[in-house]
Protein backbone atom coordinates (compact mmCIF):
# COMPACT_ATOMS: atom_id res chain seq x y z
CA UNK A 299 0.00 0.00 0.00
CA UNK A 300 2.70 2.32 1.05
CA UNK A 301 4.86 1.45 -1.95
CA UNK A 302 1.96 2.02 -4.25
CA UNK A 303 1.56 5.38 -2.73
CA UNK A 304 5.20 6.19 -3.21
CA UNK A 305 5.16 5.00 -6.79
CA UNK A 306 1.97 6.88 -7.30
CA UNK A 307 3.59 9.98 -5.95
CA UNK A 308 6.70 9.37 -8.07
CA UNK A 309 4.60 8.97 -11.19
CA UNK A 310 2.77 12.14 -10.37
CA UNK A 311 5.93 14.11 -9.78
CA UNK A 312 7.29 12.83 -13.11
CA UNK A 313 4.14 13.99 -14.81
CA UNK A 314 4.46 17.37 -13.18
CA UNK A 315 8.16 17.59 -13.95
CA UNK A 316 7.65 17.00 -17.67
CA UNK A 317 6.03 20.34 -18.40
CA UNK A 318 8.71 21.92 -16.24
CA UNK A 319 11.41 20.32 -18.38
CA UNK A 320 9.70 21.65 -21.45
CA UNK A 321 9.46 25.01 -19.74
CA UNK A 322 10.55 27.05 -22.70
CA UNK A 323 11.28 30.70 -22.88
CA UNK A 324 7.85 32.18 -23.68
CA UNK A 325 9.20 34.19 -26.61
CA UNK A 326 10.68 31.03 -28.14
CA UNK A 327 7.43 29.14 -27.63
CA UNK A 328 5.48 32.01 -29.20
CA UNK A 329 7.69 32.35 -32.27
CA UNK A 330 7.69 28.59 -32.84
CA UNK A 331 3.89 28.69 -32.58
CA UNK A 332 3.88 31.46 -35.13
CA UNK A 333 5.98 29.39 -37.54
CA UNK A 334 3.67 26.41 -37.03
CA UNK A 335 0.78 28.63 -38.12
CA UNK A 336 2.81 29.79 -41.14
CA UNK A 337 3.41 26.15 -42.10
CA UNK A 338 -0.20 25.12 -41.44
CA UNK A 339 -1.46 27.70 -43.91
CA UNK A 340 1.40 27.49 -46.38
CA UNK A 341 0.94 23.71 -46.44
CA UNK A 342 -2.49 24.11 -48.07
CA UNK A 343 -1.04 26.30 -50.82
CA UNK A 344 2.00 24.09 -51.31
CA UNK A 345 -0.22 21.01 -51.49
CA UNK A 346 -2.25 22.58 -54.28
CA UNK A 347 0.84 23.90 -56.08
CA UNK A 348 2.39 20.43 -56.06
CA UNK A 349 -0.81 18.69 -57.13
CA UNK A 350 -1.25 16.80 -53.89
CA UNK A 351 -4.55 18.66 -53.37
CA UNK A 352 -7.03 19.90 -55.90
CA UNK A 353 -6.88 23.64 -56.46
CA UNK A 354 -9.72 25.41 -54.71
CA UNK A 355 -9.72 29.19 -55.21
CA UNK A 356 -11.60 30.02 -52.00
CA UNK A 357 -9.46 27.74 -49.87
CA UNK A 358 -6.27 29.10 -51.44
CA UNK A 359 -7.39 32.67 -50.86
CA UNK A 360 -8.23 32.00 -47.20
CA UNK A 361 -4.83 30.40 -46.58
CA UNK A 362 -3.07 33.30 -48.30
CA UNK A 363 -5.13 35.84 -46.33
CA UNK A 364 -4.21 34.07 -43.09
CA UNK A 365 -0.56 34.07 -44.08
CA UNK A 366 -0.76 37.76 -44.86
CA UNK A 367 -2.09 38.58 -41.40
CA UNK A 368 0.27 36.16 -39.65
CA UNK A 369 3.27 37.78 -41.31
CA UNK A 370 2.08 41.20 -40.08
CA UNK A 371 2.32 40.23 -36.41
CA UNK A 372 4.86 42.53 -34.80
CA UNK A 373 8.08 40.59 -34.18
CA UNK A 374 9.43 42.98 -31.57
CA UNK A 375 9.01 40.73 -28.53
CA UNK A 376 9.60 37.38 -30.24
CA UNK A 377 13.37 37.60 -30.60
CA UNK A 378 14.95 38.71 -27.31
CA UNK A 379 18.72 38.55 -27.15
CA UNK A 380 20.01 35.43 -25.42
CA UNK A 381 17.36 33.14 -26.98
CA UNK A 382 19.73 31.65 -29.56
CA UNK A 383 20.59 27.96 -29.75
CA UNK A 384 24.08 28.41 -28.32
CA UNK A 385 22.64 30.10 -25.20
CA UNK A 386 19.54 28.01 -24.43
CA UNK A 387 17.95 24.66 -25.27
CA UNK A 388 14.74 24.24 -27.19
CA UNK A 389 15.40 26.62 -30.06
CA UNK A 390 16.88 26.35 -33.54
CA UNK A 391 17.43 30.10 -33.82
CA UNK A 392 21.09 30.56 -34.72
CA UNK A 393 23.06 33.23 -32.88
CA UNK A 394 23.92 34.75 -36.29
CA UNK A 395 20.46 36.40 -36.17
CA UNK A 396 21.65 38.80 -33.50
CA UNK A 397 25.00 39.37 -35.22
CA UNK A 398 23.23 40.76 -38.25
CA UNK A 399 19.76 41.73 -37.16
CA UNK A 400 19.35 44.06 -40.14
CA UNK A 401 19.75 41.18 -42.56
CA UNK A 402 17.41 38.99 -40.54
CA UNK A 403 14.78 41.73 -40.58
CA UNK A 404 15.34 42.20 -44.34
CA UNK A 405 14.63 38.50 -44.85
CA UNK A 406 11.42 38.84 -42.85
CA UNK A 407 10.42 41.88 -44.90
CA UNK A 408 11.09 39.83 -48.06
CA UNK A 409 8.68 37.21 -46.71
CA UNK A 410 6.05 39.88 -46.08
CA UNK A 411 6.43 41.17 -49.65
CA UNK A 412 6.17 37.75 -51.26
CA UNK A 413 3.14 36.88 -49.13
CA UNK A 414 1.43 40.12 -50.08
CA UNK A 415 1.99 39.23 -53.72
CA UNK A 416 0.64 35.71 -53.15
CA UNK A 417 -2.43 37.12 -51.45
CA UNK A 418 -3.11 39.10 -54.62
CA UNK A 419 -3.03 36.04 -56.91
CA UNK A 420 -4.03 33.03 -54.76
CA UNK A 421 -7.62 33.05 -56.00
CA UNK A 422 -6.72 33.69 -59.67
CA UNK A 423 -6.14 30.11 -60.76
CA UNK A 424 -3.58 27.40 -60.17
CA UNK A 425 -0.78 28.75 -62.35
CA UNK A 426 -0.74 32.23 -60.83
CA UNK A 427 -1.03 30.81 -57.36
CA UNK A 428 1.82 28.39 -57.98
CA UNK A 429 4.14 31.20 -59.08
CA UNK A 430 3.28 33.09 -55.89
CA UNK A 431 3.81 30.02 -53.75
CA UNK A 432 7.25 29.36 -55.22
CA UNK A 433 8.31 32.92 -54.41
CA UNK A 434 7.11 32.64 -50.81
CA UNK A 435 8.80 29.26 -50.40
CA UNK A 436 12.03 30.89 -51.56
CA UNK A 437 11.82 33.53 -48.85
CA UNK A 438 11.13 30.92 -46.14
CA UNK A 439 14.08 28.89 -47.34
CA UNK A 440 16.50 31.82 -47.65
CA UNK A 441 16.02 32.68 -43.99
CA UNK A 442 16.15 29.09 -42.78
CA UNK A 443 19.40 28.47 -44.63
CA UNK A 444 20.99 31.52 -43.05
CA UNK A 445 19.51 31.52 -39.55
CA UNK A 446 17.82 28.25 -38.59
CA UNK A 447 19.84 25.32 -37.27
CA UNK A 448 19.36 21.88 -38.78
CA UNK A 449 16.82 19.76 -36.93
CA UNK A 450 18.67 17.60 -34.41
Ligand code: HEC
Nearest residue numbers: 330333336337340389390391405406409437438441445446
Ligand atom coordinates in the same frame (compact mmCIF):
# COMPACT_ATOMS: atom_id res chain seq x y z
C1 HEC B 1 13.32 35.87 -41.28
C2 HEC B 1 13.58 34.47 -41.07
C3 HEC B 1 12.55 33.41 -41.32
C4 HEC B 1 11.58 33.37 -42.30
C5 HEC B 1 11.31 34.38 -43.40
C6 HEC B 1 10.86 32.14 -42.09
N1 HEC B 1 11.38 31.46 -41.03
FE1 HEC B 1 10.71 29.68 -40.31
N2 HEC B 1 12.05 29.80 -38.78
C7 HEC B 1 13.02 30.77 -38.63
C8 HEC B 1 13.79 30.52 -37.44
C9 HEC B 1 14.95 31.34 -36.93
C10 HEC B 1 13.25 29.36 -36.85
C11 HEC B 1 13.68 28.70 -35.54
C12 HEC B 1 12.87 29.32 -34.38
C13 HEC B 1 13.21 28.74 -33.03
O1 HEC B 1 13.38 27.48 -32.93
O2 HEC B 1 13.29 29.51 -32.06
C14 HEC B 1 12.15 28.94 -37.73
C15 HEC B 1 11.38 27.82 -37.49
C16 HEC B 1 10.37 27.38 -38.34
C17 HEC B 1 9.59 26.19 -38.12
C18 HEC B 1 9.71 25.24 -36.93
C19 HEC B 1 8.79 25.75 -35.81
C20 HEC B 1 8.83 24.85 -34.58
O3 HEC B 1 7.84 24.16 -34.32
O4 HEC B 1 9.86 24.83 -33.87
C21 HEC B 1 8.72 26.07 -39.18
C22 HEC B 1 7.68 24.99 -39.41
C23 HEC B 1 8.96 27.21 -40.04
N3 HEC B 1 9.96 27.97 -39.50
C24 HEC B 1 8.25 27.45 -41.21
C25 HEC B 1 8.40 28.62 -41.97
C26 HEC B 1 7.63 28.90 -43.16
C27 HEC B 1 6.57 27.98 -43.75
C28 HEC B 1 8.07 30.10 -43.62
C29 HEC B 1 7.59 30.85 -44.82
C30 HEC B 1 6.17 30.99 -45.04
C31 HEC B 1 9.10 30.56 -42.72
N4 HEC B 1 9.29 29.63 -41.74
C32 HEC B 1 9.79 31.74 -42.87
C33 HEC B 1 13.22 31.84 -39.48
C34 HEC B 1 12.42 32.19 -40.53
